[in-house]
Amino acid sequence: MSLELESASVEQTQEIAQQIARLVEPGDVILLNGDLGAGKTHFTQGLAAGLETPTVPTSPTFNIMFVYEGGRLPLYHFDLYRLEDADELEDIDYYGTIEGDGVSVVEWADKFEDAQPDECLAITIRILPDQTRVLSLEPYGGHFEDIVAAIA
Structure with missing residues (x-):
């Protein structure tokens, strides 16, 4: 079951993410796609707030990945925009991280x-x-169908 939700503000986007954050479990992966300025990092900020992470995420474009701890689950925030080749995913331990103990958000996953x-x-x-x-x-x-159904 896919779902489309409209958001008229940053706050609404973050509230949608907070609803999802209440339902995620260790090892969950959220793939975020959209044009520059679409709101991917704002969504991640809402997810972090819902996980009760004390730090407000910023875009990891130049760092590729940020780790936010101290909340209900660790949050691994990837931004693949600057990567040129799939082999670089090994260099940043992408596969090990997304199968780990936290929630991974992957911007530019496509x-x-x-x-x-x-x-x-x-x-x-x-x-x-x-x-x-x-x-x-x-x-x-x-599991993800259950999450989408719960926020529909």
């Missing part, structure tokens, strides 16, 4: 579709002409 886990929640954020955002949630796997 750059490396073969690296996406079989079970995940894929979210695409589109910007409408009036600047409203549409978040399209596509669950892969029963």
Whole structure:
């Protein structure tokens, strides 16, 4: 069951993410796709707030990954925008991290579709002409279908 949600503000986008944060478990992966400025990092900030992470995430574009601890679960925030080749995922321990003890959020995940886990929640954020955002949630796997159903 896919789901589309509209968001008229940063706060609404973050509230959607907070709802999802209440339902995630260790090893969960959320893939975020959308144009520059669509709201991927704002979504991640909402997810961190929902996980009760004390630090507000910033875009990891130049660092590739940030780790946020101190909340209900560790949050691993990847930004694959600057990576050129899928081999670089090994260099940053991408596979080991997404199978780990926290929740992984992967911005620009569509750059490396073969690296996406079989079970995940894929979210695409589109910007409408009036600047409203549409978040399209596509669950892969029963656990993520349950998450989408719970927030529908």
